[in-house]
Amino acid sequence: MVNPHRVRPGAALRAGRAALRAFEELGDPRGKCAALRGLAVTARVLGRLETALDLHAESHRLAVSHHLPLLEFANRVSEAECRLALGRAPEQTGAVEETEGRPG
Incomplete structure (x- = not known):
């Protein structure tokens, strides 16, 4: 399958x-969260890792505040990939583990 981001x-x-x-205008937090994550993934593919981390953090905060555990976890996994690419491996483990214990 072809990755459109690449x-x-x-x-x-x-x-x-x-x-x-569009999701901001509609007031749709789930859609906004997903769109932010999509922009973060695109930024990561383009090598803009710090921007990707910022977008993932924003999407993650939105996911937590609106009780969207799948998007919360997806952001943490993608954040971990960014941190690994930046050579920050010790930080990534905690980011993923902190989400695992939550009911969902």
Whole structure:
């Protein structure tokens, strides 16, 4: 399967930003959370790891505040991938483990 983030990163960024705006206008926290995570994944693929971490953190906070455990966990996993790419392996373990004990 072709990863659109790798093939057309500019298009992925435009679509992600448009989705984020639409979900913000609709007041849809789940959609906003997913759009932020999608933008974070695109940033990671483009090598913008610090930006990706910031977007994942924002998406994660939204997931926690709206009780969206799957998106919460997905963000933590993606954050861990960013931290590994940055050479911050010890930090990534705690990020994933802190989500595992939550009921969901």
